[in-house]
Amino acid sequence: MSDNYDVIVIGAGPAGYVSAIRCAQLGMKTACIDNWINDKGKSSLGGTCLNVGCIPSKALLQSSELFEQANKSFPQHGIKLGSVELDLKAMMARKNKIVSELTGGISALFKANKIKSIEGTAKLLADKKVEVICGAEKTVYSAQSIVIACGSSSIELVNAPLSEDLIVDSTGALAFDAVPEKIGVIGAGIIGLELGSVWRRLGASVTVLEAQDVFIPIADKQIARDALRAYKKQGLDIRLNARLLSTEIKTINKRKQVEVTYQDEKGDQREVFDKLIVAVGRKPNTDYIFDDEAELILDERGFIHVNDQCETSQPGVYAIGDVVRGPMLAHKGSEEGMMVAELIAGKYASINYDLIPAVIYTHPELAWVGKTEQQLNAAGENYKIGVFPFVASGRAKAQGDTSGMVKILSQGETDRILGVHIVGSHASELIAQAVIAMELGASAEDIALTIFAHPSLSEALHEAALAVDNRAIHIMQKK
Numbered sequence: 085m086s087d088n089y090d091v092i093v094i095g096a097g098p099a100g101y102v103s104a105i106r107c108a109q110l111g112m113k114t115a116c117i118d119n120w121i122n123d124k125g126k127s128s129l130g131g132t133c134l135n136v137g138c139i140p141s142k143a144l145l146q147s148s149e150l151f152e153q154a155n156k157s158f159p160q161h162g163i164k165l166g167s168v169e170l171d172l173k174a175m176m177a178r179k180n181k182i183v184s185e186l187t188g189g190i191s192a193l194f195k196a197n198k199i200k201s202i203e204g205t206a207k208l209l210a211d212k213k214v215e216v217i218c219g220a221e222k223t224v225y226s227a228q229s230i231v232i233a234c235g236s237s238s239i240e241l242v243n244a245p246l247s248e249d250l251i252v253d254s255t256g257a258l259a260f261d262a263v264p265e266k267i268g269v270i271g272a273g274i275i276g277l278e279l280g281s282v283w284r285r286l287g288a289s290v291t292v293l294e295a296q297d298v299f300i301p302i303a304d305k306q307i308a309r310d311a312l313r314a315y316k317k318q319g320l321d322i323r324l325n326a327r328l329l330s331t332e333i334k335t336i337n338k339r340k341q342v343e344v345t346y347q348d349e350k351g352d353q354r355e356v357f358d359k360l361i362v363a364v365g366r367k368p369n370t371d372y373i374f375d376d377e378a379e380l381i382l383d384e385r386g387f388i389h390v391n392d393q394c395e396t397s398q399p400g401v402y403a404i405g406d407v408v409r410g411p412m413l414a415h416k417g418s419e420e421g422m423m424v425a426e427l428i429a430g431k432y433a434s435i436n437y438d439l440i441p442a443v444i445y446t447h448p449e450l451a452w453v454g455k456t457e458q459q460l461n462a463a464g465e466n467y468k469i470g471v472f473p474f475v476a477s478g479r480a481k482a483q484g485d486t487s488g489m490v491k492i493l494s495q496g497e498t499d500r501i502l503g504v505h506i507v508g509s510h511a512s513e514l515i516a517q518a519v520i521a522m523e524l525g526a527s528a529e530d531i532a533l534t535i536f537a538h539p540s541l542s543e544a545l546h547e548a549a550l551a552v553d554n555r556a557i558h559i560m561q562k563k
């Protein structure tokens with residue numbers, strides 16, 4: 085194969101590998117360059133998402149949820165297991181197997197689609213040339229179009245530098261070899277809540293220190309409030325308005341531990357943890373990605389500047405996924421990857437950035453799409469609200485899991501759905517119905533007139549739509 089391609093994709097995460105596959109499907113000669121090396125020293129496709137992100141975290145969330153259910157919920161169902169024992173080694177092995185099957189699956193898909201997989205670190209040069217360094221070898225490739233999908237990395241804090249397996253980022257927190265007694269988490273964002281939940285369920289005492297005084301500010305306030313109540317009830321110790329001052333590794337009772345000092349409204353506080361997880365956001369990987377001559381523009385936060393079609397300041401050079409503006413979510417990057425493949429092939433494509441669903445995979449799960457109530461208020465929008473709590477759902481009762489609610493916000497005059505917010509079991513699955521409805525421009529009335537299977541959790545969406553017009557059946561409505 086020559087070193088000239090129709091498309092070169094840099095990065096094989098969910099943005100890059102999806103883009104490469106779609107480019108190949110559209111008949112373009114495609115190469116994908118990736119530099120991910122796993123903990124066995126082997127290259128591994130799939131980026132952050134498959135190797136150390138979405139997939140391993142969900143594997144551990146599932147296992148730890150089952151462990152907690154076996155301990156706490158099974159007896160309520162009349163199932164006696166005797167003592168339930170944790171085999172963390174087996175749990176981690178299961179997670180690792182899932183990761184290696186899925187990452188191996190991407191290699192197989194690349195082969196099946198005749199995509200040239202190139203191992204190494206790429207740098208964009210002028211004139212759509214790409215230099216790749218792999219060990220001592222340096223090769224230059226060129227293409228008609230370039231797609232940059234080099235992703236993001238954890239933000240490090242100067243006052244909590246990663247250290248000695250005691251202060252770790254999300255990757256470290258997915259691989260503890262024993263359940264720590266006391267874990268501190270810096271940041272009550274999505275990673276802090278998901279990984280904090282995993283280790284709490286497995287028996288750790290978890291304290292989450294969050295600098296802001298608002299809990300999950302991107303979520304609808306009512307949903308976030310409900311979730312906070314549930315997490316606290318479970319024993320997650322979430323402290324808002326807690327600004328980290330310093331960390332120090334100390335040997336206490338012959339054990340290395342992390343001393344954390346932080347400030348809250350009462351003054352300076354001190355806590356000692358066995359492990360500290362730093363989860364304060366992620367930053368785009370743009371340090372090495374292009375040569376000065378390639379002249380790409382970065383925005384003020386270091387993301388590659390792109391237009392709505394993900395084209396950079398250089399014609400024919402696109403950037404997608406975590407390295408550009410917008411939520412850092414795998415499905416957002418994948419959709420951008422599909423869009424740019426279509427555009428490169430000369431087809432029409434666009435993305436509705438207003439309808440990207442967000443999910444937090446804790447228990448209860450949080451999921452939402454569209455506008456929050458606070459955003460509608462800020463915009464002076466006239467809106468109606470319909471809420472239905474899972475406690476009134478027959479299916480939720482049968483499952484023994486009645487926490488949470490579905491909340492629908494619709495436009496005051498047209499009734500068009502503006503936002504759907506769910507806190508509860510299987511919210512990640514339920515939200516897809518709302519996304520489809522909103523994509524099709526549905527009104528709350530459209531959902532109210534739709535027949536839902538009984539008994540199902542989805543009926544809560546139906547009832548919330550009925551509640552928009554004050555006519556939910558299974559809860560009292562205002563006269």
Ligand code: FAD
Pocket residue numbers: 094095096097098099100117118119120121130131132133134136137138139141204205206207233234235236254255275369372373404405406407412413414415416417445
């Ligand atoms: P990445 O997945 O980061 O992939 C970029 C790839 O490019 C990597 O393989 C990298 O090695 C490679 N690369 C970088 N620079 C170069 C270079 N110069 N040359 C060659 N290769 C290069 N999102 C969700 O939607 N749902 C979730 O449940 C979810 N859970 C998460 C859990 C955790 C713990 C973390 C950390 C993240 C999670 N995310 C989740 C976020 C999700 O992982 C990212 O949004 C997604 O991986 C971004 O995809 P990407 O393709 O843009 O970048």
Ligand code: NAD
Pocket residue numbers: 241270271272273274275276278293294295296326327328363364365366411412413442443444445
């Ligand atoms: P985040 O932006 O979700 O949360 C970071 C939190 O840390 C914020 O609440 C912030 O106020 C807080 N913070 C920042 N600096 C702090 C400090 N010095 N002290 C205390 N708190 C501080 O970031 P994250 O949780 O690291 O996740 C990174 C990205 O990964 C997210 O943007 C998300 O898009 C993605 N992700 C998604 C999922 C999912 O879709 N389920 C799961 C995990 C990660």
